[in-house]
Amino acid sequence: MMLFPQAPSHRAFRVWVRHLVYYRSFYLAEWAGNLGEHILWLVAFGYGLGRLVPSLDGISYAQFIGPGLMVSVAMWNATYESTYGAYSRMRIQNIYESMLMAPLTVGDIVLGDLLWCASRALIGSSLMLVVLSLFGLVGSWWAVAILPILFIEAVMFAALGLIATSLAHSFSFFNFYFSAIVMPMFFFAGTLFPIKGLPLWVERFSDALPLTHAVRISRGLFIYGHVENFIWHFSFLLGFTFLFLAVACVLVSRRMVE
Amino acid sequence: MPGFVIDAQGIQKSFGTLKAVDGVSLQVNPGECFGILGPNGAGKTTTIKMLHGAVQPDAGTLRVLGRDVATQSRLIRAQMGIVSQEDTLDRDLTVYENLWVYAGFFSISRKSSLSRIEYLLDFMQLREKWDSQIKTLSGGMKRRLHIARALIHEPKFLILDEPTTGLDPQARHLVWHRLRELKAQGLTILLTTHYMEEAAQMCDRIGIMDGGKFLLEGPPQTLVQEKVGDEVYELRGGASEELLDSLQGLPVTAEVVADILYLYSHNGMGVMEHLISWGRKDFLRRPATLEDLFLRLTGRELRD
Numbered sequence: 001m002m003l004f005p006q007a008p009s010h011r012a013f014r015v016w017v018r019h020l021v022y023y024r025s026f027y028l029a030e031w032a033g034n035l036g037e038h039i040l041w042l043v044a045f046g047y048g049l050g051r052l053v054p055s056l057d058g059i060s061y062a063q064f065i066g067p068g069l070m071v072s073v074a075m076w077n078a079t080y081e082s083t084y085g086a087y088s089r090m091r092i093q094n095i096y097e098s099m100l101m102a103p104l105t106v107g108d109i110v111l112g113d114l115l116w117c118a119s120r121a122l123i124g125s126s127l128m129l130v131v132l133s134l135f136g137l138v139g140s141w142w143a144v145a146i147l148p149i150l151f152i153e154a155v156m157f158a159a160l161g162l163i164a165t166s167l168a169h170s171f172s173f174f175n176f177y178f179s180a181i182v183m184p185m186f187f188f189a190g191t192l193f194p195i196k197g198l199p200l201w202v203e204r205f206s207d208a209l210p211l212t213h214a215v216r217i218s219r220g221l222f223i224y225g226h227v228e229n230f231i232w233h234f235s236f237l238l239g240f241t242f243l244f245l246a247v248a249c250v251l252v253s254r255r256m257v258e
Numbered sequence: 259m260p261g262f263v264i265d266a267q268g269i270q271k272s273f274g275t276l277k278a279v280d281g282v283s284l285q286v287n288p289g290e291c292f293g294i295l296g297p298n299g300a301g302k303t304t305t306i307k308m309l310h311g312a313v314q315p316d317a318g319t320l321r322v323l324g325r326d327v328a329t330q331s332r333l334i335r336a337q338m339g340i341v342s343q344e345d346t347l348d349r350d351l352t353v354y355e356n357l358w359v360y361a362g363f364f365s366i367s368r369k370s371s372l373s374r375i376e377y378l379l380d381f382m383q384l385r386e387k388w389d390s391q392i393k394t395l396s397g398g399m400k401r402r403l404h405i406a407r408a409l410i411h412e413p414k415f416l417i418l419d420e421p422t423t424g425l426d427p428q429a430r431h432l433v434w435h436r437l438r439e440l441k442a443q444g445l446t447i448l449l450t451t452h453y454m455e456e457a458a459q460m461c462d463r464i465g466i467m468d469g470g471k472f473l474l475e476g477p478p479q480t481l482v483q484e485k486v487g488d489e490v491y492e493l494r495g496g497a498s499e500e501l502l503d504s505l506q507g508l509p510v511t512a513e514v515v516a517d518i519l520y521l522y523s524h525n526g527m528g529v530m531e532h533l534i535s536w537g538r539k540d541f542l543r544r545p546a547t548l549e550d551l552f553l554r555l556t557g558r559e560l561r562d
Contacts, residue, residue, distance in 0.1 A: 005329060014362040021359055022350040098346035100312060101408075102363035103336040258273070258313045 006253045008107030015099065015112020016119070023120070034073075034124050038131045041069055045192065046135075056194060059223060066137040067218035068191035070146065071153060073128050075211055077121035078154040079182055082161030083174045086113055090165060096256055106253040110162065114245065117158035118151050125150050132222075140225030146218050152237055153214040159244030166251035185211045210240045261324050263288055263415050263446045264309065269318030270470075271304055278304040280470035281318070288414075291437075291447040293457040293478075295548075296467035297556050302450040303343060305467070306419050309448070310340055323415060336364065339408030343419040343450075347400060347407070349392045353384060356392070356403065357410055364411040371410070378406040382436065398429025405436070416440065418449040422456060434459060454548040464548075468556045478548050486550045487511070491521040491529060492542040501536050508532060513554070522546065522554075 023030075046062030053061040089095040099109050126147065132138050164177045188195065188202070189211035195203055206212050213233040220227030227233065264286040271279040279301045286292045294302050307313040309322055311331030320327045322334045348356050354375060361371035379385045382402040387395065395403065401421065408416060421437070422430040430453075437460060441447055451457055457464050458478050465475040474481060491510075497519045505512055505521070510529055513520045523529050533541055 005331065011363070011365070014359075014365070017362055018348070018351075018359045021355050025350075093349055094344060094346040095348055095350075097312070097342070098348065098360075099363060101310060101335065101340040101342065101346070102360060103332045104363055105332055257311070258307075 006106040006249065006257070008105065008111035008249070011104055011108045012111035012115060015104065015109055016116050018095075019113070019116040020119075031123075031127060034127045035131065038069075038073070038128045042066070042131060042135060042137075046137075062135070063137050063139070063223065064194075064219075065192055066132045066135075067143075067146075067222035068189070068215045070125055070128050070132065070222070071150060071211065071214040071218045072186055072189075072191050074121040074125045074150045074154045074214075075157045075182070075185065077124040078117045078158040079161045079178075081117040081120055082113065082158040083165055083168075083177060084171065085117070086162055086165045087168055087171060087174070089113070090252070090255070091168075096252075100256060106256055107249050110245070110249050110252050113162065114155050114158045114248070117161070118154035121154035121158070122147065122151050125154075137222075139223045140221065142221045142225040146221050149214065149217055149234070149237070152241055153210070156210060156237060156241040156244055159241065159248045162248040163244060163251055166248065166255045185209050188212070189215045191215055210237060213237055262286060262321070263290075263323060264292075264448065265319075265321040267319045269305075269308060269315040269320050271301075271308065271313060271316050277470050279308070279315075282467075282470070282472060283318075284465065284472070284475075286446065286448060288446050289441075289444050290463065291441050291449070291461045293461035293464040294448070294450045294467055295452075295454070295457055295464055295552060296450075300467040300556075301470040302467055303419055304470075306417055306448070306450060309417060310335055310338065336411070337414050339411070339413035339416045341401075341404045341408045341416070341418040341421055343423070345400060345404075347392050347403060351392070353379070353387045353390050353392070353395070353403060357407055360407050361410050366411060374410060374412075378409055382406045383432065396429075398425050398432070401425060401429070401433065402436075405433070409440075413445070415446045415448070418447065420450055420452065422451070422453060430456075454552060458548050466552060466555050473555050474551075482546050482548055482551050486546040486554060487522045487524045488546055489523045489529075490544055490546050490550055491519075491523065491533065492544070493519040493521070493533075493538060494540065494542075497538070501538070504532070504536065520550075522550065 042062065046065055050061035056064050096109055100106070129138070129143065160181070164174065168174065188206045189209050190206060191211075195206040195212075213236045217227050217230065217233050220230075262285045264284055266282055266284040268281050268283055269279060270277070270281055282301070282305055294305065296302050304313055308315050308320060309327065311327055311334070314328065323337055325334050327334060348359065351359060357375045357378065358371060361374065366374070379388060382405060384399060384402055384406065387399060392400065405418070405421070422433050425433065434456065437447065441460070447460070449460065461478060463476060464478050464481070465472045467473065474485070494517065496514060496517050502512060508528055509524050511522045513522070521529060530543065
């Protein structure tokens, strides 16, 4: 308490509940939108573009991108909620400020927001899992094991988004964040095309991206039911999750307490 | 002996080169209503934000409800209600959801929060707005909901930053009435205001702040008596040099502002006769108010 007066605690759950109460007023529309978007991606890329793509390591193009889209959906959802959503709560609606007038700490608010972003991302990705299984693109029951890993991945990307939010001075900052961070992450994580065989520096760059490790885990679970170097990939995700969480707490504190 | 609710010693806060709060010391007793008056930019809001830890003092010691704000702000906030100047209601939620979610931040159980919400919505005359969206509420309703939210956990101490600014007279009087009821129940209140009438009606003691410091502090009536007098004479159209000179021997202080001569008097009897003997009957004679004191202390130039 003395050393870290803004440290997170179990009260983060109350912040999560606030977001859930709001979510109740629009979740059906969001689910419908999510489902439509997932199907569109799969049909347009998996089957549209996929006709031009020869089979990769004995699997179809739709099978190849399905697991990657799964973890990308979690990244996109968590990022939207932790940038546009959190910025609105922090700077426009003064919701963080009102929470800091109650006995909550900045850490409670940050953790509660991140858990919420991850929950919402998990719902979006679960709908993707449903779509993928309806299209017969899930090769192993182990695919379900991706959900807890997705949750951690979403907390990580939400924390990164919240770091951007704490540095932003207007919504337009997020255009930069999406173009400079999120889009390259999406393309170079091996989501839509294999990275192996590209120039070495591209491979190295890809290996440094957190999303790459989530894609590797997801693809392994979906297609083969096991993941090579799981511990390495998982540690990478977990390490960055804690790092981003700590940085987000510090930066948001700086923004909220003068 | 119960301790002070607020015990501030020499607190300071600068933003860049601006000294927002420049050595404020303040003690507020349990059950007391203390008002901070001051023009815009005097340091009122910064002082208030320091009390709940949203702004950290650069220097000085600050204890609220017996605890050190620097290290125990969260525990202090658990016993304190805050009505901020700007709107911090949750526009994504309904009236009821606003209170229910906020009760959760204080770890109040679902069952006891429900009865507390019913009581507070009745108390603030918002019962029929239970399911309304925040954007459909009038300014007065929003402010009442703010106060209801600040009372959700039965705090020992309530802070209000300009609680009635921007409200119409009906809404303002309802807020004053409710705050007086709360005070009668023993709640300690600290408020900032621009309305001298509000301070005079509500506060046991006031402090007049300017340039980040308290210029004066004490019970409003006593301060007015001591620093201004009993009565004020206002002469529109000013007065001649000769009339001003003739006032020298009388127990009055004269002040000329634009085209008005103000005479502040401790014993008005002689003044009225004097003015009449000079052929002036166009004066306004009225009791001295807090506004006279305020303007005399903080000057008359605009502060925006």
